Amino acid sequence: MTTIAVAETALTLGLLRLADTALVHAQRLSEWCGHAPMLEEDLALANIALDLIGQARALYAYAAEVEGAGRSEDDLAYLRDAPQFRNVLMAELPKGDFAFTILRGFLLAAQARPFWQAASGSRDATLAAIAAKAEKEAAYHLRHTGEWVIRLGDGTAESRRRMLNALAALWPYTGELFETDAADRALIEEGILPDPAALRPHWDATVDRVFAEAGLVRPADVWMQSGGRSGRHTEHLGHLLAVMQHLQRAYPGATW
Amino acid sequence: MTETPMPLWEVFIRARTGLAHRHVGSVHAADAEMALQAARDTYTRRGEGLSIWVVPSTAITASDPADKDMLFEPTASKPYRHPTFYTVPDEVGHM
Numbered sequence: 001m002t003t004i005a006v007a008e009t010a011l012t013l014g015l016l017r018l019a020d021t022a023l024v025h026a027q028r029l030s031e032w033c034g035h036a037p038m039l040e041e042d043l044a045l046a047n048i049a050l051d052l053i054g055q056a057r058a059l060y061a062y063a064a065e066v067e068g069a070g071r072s073e074d075d076l077a078y079l080r081d082a083p084q085f086r087n088v089l090m091a092e093l094p095k096g097d098f099a100f101t102i103l104r105g106f107l108l109a110a111q112a113r114p115f116w117q118a119a120s121g122s123r124d125a126t127l128a129a130i131a132a133k134a135e136k137e138a139a140y141h142l143r144h145t146g147e148w149v150i151r152l153g154d155g156t157a158e159s160r161r162r163m164l165n166a167l168a169a170l171w172p173y174t175g176e177l178f179e180t181d182a183a184d185r186a187l188i189e190e191g192i193l194p195d196p197a198a199l200r201p202h203w204d205a206t207v208d209r210v211f212a213e214a215g216l217v218r219p220a221d222v223w224m225q226s227g228g229r230s231g232r233h234t235e236h237l238g239h240l241l242a243v244m245q246h247l248q249r250a251y252p253g254a255t256w
Numbered sequence: 257m258t259e260t261p262m263p264l265w266e267v268f269i270r271a272r273t274g275l276a277h278r279h280v281g282s283v284h285a286a287d288a289e290m291a292l293q294a295a296r297d298t299y300t301r302r303g304e305g306l307s308i309w310v311v312p313s314t315a316i317t318a319s320d321p322a323d324k325d326m327l328f329e330p331t332a333s334k335p336y337r338h339p340t341f342y343t344v345p346d347e348v349g350h351m
Contacts, residue, residue, distance in 0.1 A: 038262065038284055039284075039298075040294035040297060040298055041294075043297045043301070044293065044294065044297040047297050047301065143293070144293050144297075147289055147290060147293065151286060151290070
């Protein structure tokens with residue numbers, strides 16, 4: 001089996017972290033296709049997944065161009081194995097129930113929206129263009145998932161119970177959204193990507209506003225999971241990739 | 257557990273500035289805000305819209321199909337209501 005690894009500079013690593021998070025999250029959302037609680041939501045989740053796949057494609061294409069090894073966006077998506085993926089752990093967790101999927105989407109979008117907004121002023125023109133498009137998409141993802149968080153949290157006894165379970169399960173994965181390492185700091189200093197820690201007040205304000213309406217309370221300080229951005233993943237990512245990459249693995253170079 | 261069915265909403269989309277909103281279909285949603293989002297996700301996937309209206313289906317009062325003879329038949333014998341019924345004299349020129 002061919003397995004590739006991208007030569008990691010600060011920029012290619014930064015791009016992979018964003019692209020992998022978008023693609024892996026999209027793959028989880030696409031698992032709802034045909035299984036959502038109602039037709040309208042089936043389409044809504046698939047629409048969000050398609051937005052994220054579009055973002056991932058643009059980011060992979062740019063990462064491949066920056067790497068300069070003649071690889072394509074498909075190579076990066078389909079030929080790397082789990083240890084080469086740089087997505088945050090939250091994105092790869094199994095899809096869970098509808099409350100879990102919605103809350104994950106909300107927590108990620110609440111971070112993505114201000115991040116892309118800030119990144120649209122990047123000194124890197126390609127990233128700025130990708131960010132300007134992604135920001136509008138993230139704004140809708142945030143609105144849609146936020147409205148659902150309110151309705152499930154403040155809904156029936158069962159929807160509330162499920163939302164509370166989702167909150168307890170997802171909260172330990174929120175810390176990773178704001179981590180920075182040496183590669184991130186290099187990109188921040190060059191004005192290529194925004195500092196996620198500096199954008200945290202936006203995330204806090206969004207989460208507090210929606211949680212207040214939903215009747216949810218932030219869990220107390222808990223141990224925060226970490227590692228996805230460095231390639232240390234949960235046992236779930238390998239299974240996700242086995243499904244997502246199956247076709248290219250079984251029929252290398254297949255196209256249609 | 258019995259589930260309450262989601263209310264039904266009629267969706268109207270305006271494709272371009274200057275056109276009227278047009279009925280395109282319906283969606284299920286718990287309330288007006290979610291109905292707008294469902295309409296956006298269901299009916300504007302291919303760039304169809306600039307504006308969306310959603311209206312509770314229960315707010316629409318419809319004519320009874322059984323009344324169609326009474327309501328619509330009488331106009332069939334009144335062709336003079338169409339402008340094309342009249343011949344405009346040439347001297348009038350463009351109206």
